[in-house]
Amino acid sequence: MFNTVFNQKCRVLTALFMFSAAAQAEQWDEKFYNPKADKEDVIMPMPCHGSMVFRIVKTGTKSPLDDMSVVLGSDSGTEAFAEHSTPNYISGGFSGQNNEKEQERYFLMAKYEVSQLQYQAVMNEQCPSPNLKGRQPAVDVSWFDAVNFSHKYNEWLMKNGRDKLPKEDGVSGFIRLPSNTEWEYAARGGIAVSASEFRENTFPVPNGLKAYAWFSGSQSANGRLQLGGLLEPNPLGLFDMLGNASEMMLDPFKLNKLDRYHGQNGGVTVRGGSYLTSESEISSALRIEKPFYAADGKADKAKDMGFRVVIAAPVLTSGDRIKQIENEWKNLGNDNLKNDSHGSGSNIVGKLEKITNDIENENVKKELKSLQDALRSANQSRDEQRDHAIRSVLELGAFLCTNIADLEANYQQKVAAQNYIAQACPAGSEPIGLCEPTAIEESKTVLAEAKGVRDFVLTYYADTIVSTSTAYNIATVQTQVDKKQLTGKANLTEYVDLYWKHLQQYYKDGKVNREQWLADCKQW
Structure with missing residues (x-):
């Protein structure tokens, strides 16, 4: 009985201490979280009077079921099994619903790698003191730590900054690690670069790679982790996408199998290279695998591995949104939309569906349904x-x-x-x-x-x-x-x-x- 009461009092005192420490924490100066401020920055509050800066990453899509074809990887990489060119698709979870001209869908990506200061503000019981060294990326953290950081930051935002989060269909967005596709799309420059620039080894670097990325060697990082935001950004205004700390992805590593990814899900996908990566290896296609667990059984960490986060949105946000997606999906691959050269749809898919529904033989009905789906898929590709x-x-x-x-x-x-x-x-x-x-x-x-x-x-x-x-x-x-x-x-x-x-x-x-x-x- 005594121990129970004592433990309850300890928890209350600890909570009061943490509340007092947070209340007394000093407001972060902009130089500690956004050394290269820009008018298009999107700033989210953090615990301990901190902030995290995001950039809007547009995807050139408009409706919920609309996506854009992109090619990831490279044909010039030495490890083709991991980096070979692979078709993929991208879309954003948010749309600009307040302006008819801003309907393009987008997601938000952190402008800088998550810093030590930001990591401590979310994960530690006591607020950190802002300092310049705290601008270094948070490294020597595991994938599980990064996911837990996202979880705790989300919980804090939902209580203290929900109004600041972007919304889609009235539903608040949330923090998570980026997917492999989101990261490479943003690293290459997204729609801010031309189609040919998107397929280069790196985004355009008119001042040379060392002006944009920290890599190994005395002319660059010289074997040391650097402060975030010291160099130039990529065309989307994102800093240190290449070099400094390598970055962990949400989805597991997969091999390449020429025009697709292999079916096996592996360990942690790590992108971008680090301050220990040579200049010749740095590229937007660089993709390596790290284990979830080290040889000693503990979660794997590395002194040059960190992460950045994105703000994403759920897909099925409401009943109305589900109906909208259902209607869009039903129209995929149909040929009754009057979109050929003369504006008249032949509606072969619709006619085939009617024939299928009128047939009583279940085996024939299944075969016709399979044919209908194949035709829709071919039409969609066309x-x-x-x-x-x-x-x-x-x-x-x-x-x-x-x-x-x-x-x-x-x-x-x-x-x-x-x-x-x-x-x-x-x-x-x-x-x-x-x-x-x-x-x-x-x-x-x-x-x-x-x-x-x-x-x-x-x-x-x-x-x-x-x-x-x-x-x-x-x-x-x-x-x-x-x-x-x-x-x-x-x-x-x-x-x-x-x-x-x-x-x-x-x-x-x-x-x-x-x-x-x-x-x-x-x-x-």
């Missing part, structure tokens, strides 16, 4: 390939329009030069300098070449408009225009809009207005 082709055409059209503008400017310069020569060399002028016959002929040749190149590209531009309108229905293209506006780079998105304007005009009247298109591209 539609995804079609949509990808349309987005490529939109990119090409935008690029050609910018090229036309440059070529027209070059042509007008040559026209001005030709006019100057004509004024400087009237009939009967002495044939010297600019007035030499060879110089005059050369200027005419240059002018003709400039016009020829401009007209060739302008004709190619017009050809893409005609061929696109012939191949695809306007409603189908409209859907991909909306997606391209979400995923395109700012300087190219404007020209996508112009190309779409010209395409709409051609859909409407069938007229090839080269001169007007030239003038628009020049002035845009």
